[in-house]
Amino acid sequence: MTTSVAFEKARAEGRAALVGYLPAGYPSVDGSIAALRAMIDAGVDIVEVGLPYSDPLIDGPVIQTAVDAALRAGTTTTDVLRVVEAVAATGAPAVVMSYWNPLDRYGAQAFARDLAAAGGSGVITPDLTPDADDSWIPAAREHGLDTVFLVAPSSTDERIAMTTAACRGFVYATSVMGVTGTREQVGDAAAGLVGRTRATTDLPVAVGLGVSNATQAAEIAAFADGVVVGSAFVRRLLDAADPAAGVASVAELAADLAGGVRKR
Amino acid sequence: MDTRPDSGHVLSADRPGRFGPYGGRYVPEALIAALDELDREYTAARQDPAFTAELDHLLTTYTGRPTPVTEAARFGAEAAGGARVLLKREDLNHTGSHKINNVLGQALLTKRIGKPRVIAETGAGQHGVATATAAALMGLECVIYMGEEDTRRQALNVARMRLLGATVVPVTTGSRTLKDAINEALRDWVTNVETTNYVFGTVAGPHPFPTLVRDLQRVIGVEARQQVLDLTGRLPDAVAACVGGGSNAIGIFHAFVDDADVALYGFEAGGDGVATGRHAATITAGSPGVLHGARSYLLQDEMGQTIESHSISAGLDYPGVGPEHAWLKDTGRATYEPVDDADAMEAFRLLCRTEGIIPAIESSHALAGARRLGERLGPDATILVNLSGRGDKDVDTAAKWFGLMSESGEVQA
Numbered sequence: 001m002t003t004s005v006a007f008e009k010a011r012a013e014g015r016a017a018l019v020g021y022l023p024a025g026y027p028s029v030d031g032s033i034a035a036l037r038a039m040i041d042a043g044v045d046i047v048e049v050g051l052p053y054s055d056p057l058i059d060g061p062v063i064q065t066a067v068d069a070a071l072r073a074g075t076t077t078t079d080v081l082r083v084v085e086a087v088a089a090t091g092a093p094a095v096v097m098s099y100w101n102p103l104d105r106y107g108a109q110a111f112a113r114d115l116a117a118a119g120g121s122g123v124i125t126p127d128l129t130p131d132a133d134d135s136w137i138p139a140a141r142e143h144g145l146d147t148v149f150l151v152a153p154s155s156t157d158e159r160i161a162m163t164t165a166a167c168r169g170f171v172y173a174t175s176v177m178g179v180t181g182t183r184e185q186v187g188d189a190a191a192g193l194v195g196r197t198r199a200t201t202d203l204p205v206a207v208g209l210g211v212s213n214a215t216q217a218a219e220i221a222a223f224a225d226g227v228v229v230g231s232a233f234v235r236r237l238l239d240a241a242d243p244a245a246g247v248a249s250v251a252e253l254a255a256d257l258a259g260g261v262r263k264r
Numbered sequence: 265m266d267t268r269p270d271s272g273h274v275l276s277a278d279r280p281g282r283f284g285p286y287g288g289r290y291v292p293e294a295l296i297a298a299l300d301e302l303d304r305e306y307t308a309a310r311q312d313p314a315f316t317a318e319l320d321h322l323l324t325t326y327t328g329r330p331t332p333v334t335e336a337a338r339f340g341a342e343a344a345g346g347a348r349v350l351l352k353r354e355d356l357n358h359t360g361s362h363k364i365n366n367v368l369g370q371a372l373l374t375k376r377i378g379k380p381r382v383i384a385e386t387g388a389g390q391h392g393v394a395t396a397t398a399a400a401l402m403g404l405e406c407v408i409y410m411g412e413e414d415t416r417r418q419a420l421n422v423a424r425m426r427l428l429g430a431t432v433v434p435v436t437t438g439s440r441t442l443k444d445a446i447n448e449a450l451r452d453w454v455t456n457v458e459t460t461n462y463v464f465g466t467v468a469g470p471h472p473f474p475t476l477v478r479d480l481q482r483v484i485g486v487e488a489r490q491q492v493l494d495l496t497g498r499l500p501d502a503v504a505a506c507v508g509g510g511s512n513a514i515g516i517f518h519a520f521v522d523d524a525d526v527a528l529y530g531f532e533a534g535g536d537g538v539a540t541g542r543h544a545a546t547i548t549a550g551s552p553g554v555l556h557g558a559r560s561y562l563l564q565d566e567m568g569q570t571i572e573s574h575s576i577s578a579g580l581d582y583p584g585v586g587p588e589h590a591w592l593k594d595t596g597r598a599t600y601e602p603v604d605d606a607d608a609m610e611a612f613r614l615l616c617r618t619e620g621i622i623p624a625i626e627s628s629h630a631l632a633g634a635r636r637l638g639e640r641l642g643p644d645a646t647i648l649v650n651l652s653g654r655g656d657k658d659v660d661t662a663a664k665w666f667g668l669m670s671e672s673g674e675v676q677a
């Protein structure tokens with residue numbers, strides 16, 4: 001399934017799509033596969049597979065901790081592709097979330113080819129704006145991958161238009177100015193940003209950063225096409241007594257959030 | 265500030281902030297507006313006579329510019345193959361290093377933009393001290409991010425920053441050094457960008473920082489070039505500087521770039537020796553990639569993960585380097601070589617004993633490089649060295665290195 005089909009399906013059901021993030025390699029490569037699959041079984045529509053990076057500059061402490069552990073355990077880009085393959089085999093769309101340098105090092109062309117071969121749907125690039133570099137977009141287009149770029153509350157209308165024109169699949173709107181992590185409040189800025197984004201594109205707009213529970217998911221689902229949850233899932237893994245408990249806890253949160261996006 | 269137009273030889277025209285394939289802006293979209301604002305304000309400010317006059321006034325009456333050039337006759341004769349060694353005395357700046365040149369300009373820009381808060385990263389603490397100083401002077405709130413490892417080896421500078429009213433946040437992620445302090449500062453910036461300006465300390469980072477910081481440090485070379493001409497009647501044969509992120513080096517190099525007969529040498533931290541893998545010799549042993557918002561050389565593994573650097577010098581302990589240096593290296597205009605801890609400390613000792621000047625350990629790498637150049641070029645050569653900072657902050661480290669003090673800080677009998 002492509003991400004577009006997943007968003008259409010949600011729209012047809014009169015709800016927002018639920019997008020769940022976990023880094024590959026935490027608590028282990030197989031452990032991350034199990035957790036991502038459990039998420040999908042419990043109602044997540046699209047998964048984001050994080051590619052662990054040494055300098056994750058828009059991630060807060062929760063994701064930093066898990067990613068750091070994944071790297072210390074030796075997780076490689078090839079492992080990430082293996083996770084994508086195992087997850088995409090369920091039929092749910094899997095996109096990679098990656099900072100630019102690991103992709104640049106692998107080679108934009110080679111990564112696009114290997115990700116497409118693994119059944120991946122696309123890549124979200126948090127530190128790569130469409131105007132930053134010339135190599136990624138052509139490689140992704142050639143291999144039919146979604147290019148998902150971010151828009152932020154601080155983006156000008158011109159930049160939002162430039163960004164959404166380069167997006168395929170969906171647009172990622174960051175709800176607040178800040179790093180990943182759960183928040184009490186997911187800013188009022190989000191609704192305004194989604195409105196400004198919609199004015200430039202027909203692509204679905206997913207909102208992320210800070211969402212941690214069903215109530216917040218329902219709030220976002222009222223004005224966005226998708227709700228992205230990351231740190232709250234990672235927190236479940238970090239707090240678990242053992243990997244199996246972590247998987248169960250992730251599934252529990254996914255079910256709860258899946259209820260939230262249906263309550264718009 | 266030197267407002268002459270850019271010589272343009274290293275800037276590619278098609279994209280702002282590119283030095284050949286290097287530089288650029290690889291940052292989250294959330295930061296683009298702030299970088300654009302900084303770029304816009306800086307472009308306007310450098311053409312505004314009121315701004316440049318205010319900066320020049322501070323550089324003269326507050327920092328003490330121009331800094332002198334000192335002939336290091338005994339050092340040259342006894343330690344550098346008889347070559348004529350001239351020291352550009354950035355150690356005599358207020359706060360003890362070249363970092364203040366950049367900070368005063370950026371703090372004035374912050375006032376101009378109208379933001380009440382500044383943040384900065386620091387390695388050796390010199391940039392943090394300079395930023396805390398400018399913040400105190402201009403009434404700005406100031407938060408400094410410093411790797412926990414560096415807060416330990418540069419404890420004196422932590423106290424200085426706190427005395428100046430800054431909040432110092434020890435960073436406990438990753439290698440707990442400069443690289444991680446930059447990550448934390450960027451995270452703060454992305455969160456508080458509406459009220460906060462990031463006073464970046466070196467010529468790395470996303471556009472406009474490499475250009476902005478270079479322009480503010482250019483004064484070093486502009487002064488030194490004239491001072492050497494006045495003193496010797498000719499240009500130096502070589503210019504030597506240490507390279508961490510590269511700001512003192514680009515500051516002294518830039519005025520000489522068009523002087524084809526002047527060789528430019530950047531000395532990187534070789535740590536325990538490049539062969540050991542424990543070093544910070546980014547250009548010597550690294551490869552092109554993206555770190556902290558710009559494409560340049562960096563120390564990375566085959567997956568593109570940053571490799572931790574090592575150096576006795578906190579200010580050079582950084583796995584990245586400014587993009588303009590990457591371009592100067594690729595074009596062959598400048599040469600970069602490693603200097604290991606032991607050679608740097610020997611040069612440190614020699615300058616203390618021959619000239620009565622205690623250099624920063626960072627700058628000691630440039631002095632060790634000058635010794636090497638002196639041996640190579642011989643007694644007819646004139647070598648200009650950027651003495652980027654003074655060693656007061658390093659007395660503890662040096663005393664332990666030379667066995668004058670035990671690890672616990674007791675003075676040896």
Ligand SMILES: Cc1ncc(COP(=O)(O)O)c(C=O)c1O
Binds near residue numbers: 652
């Ligand atoms: C005295 C001194 N020299 C050099 C450096 C290295 O920085 P850069 O390479 O940007 O000049 C530092 C950094 O803290 C420093 O304090």
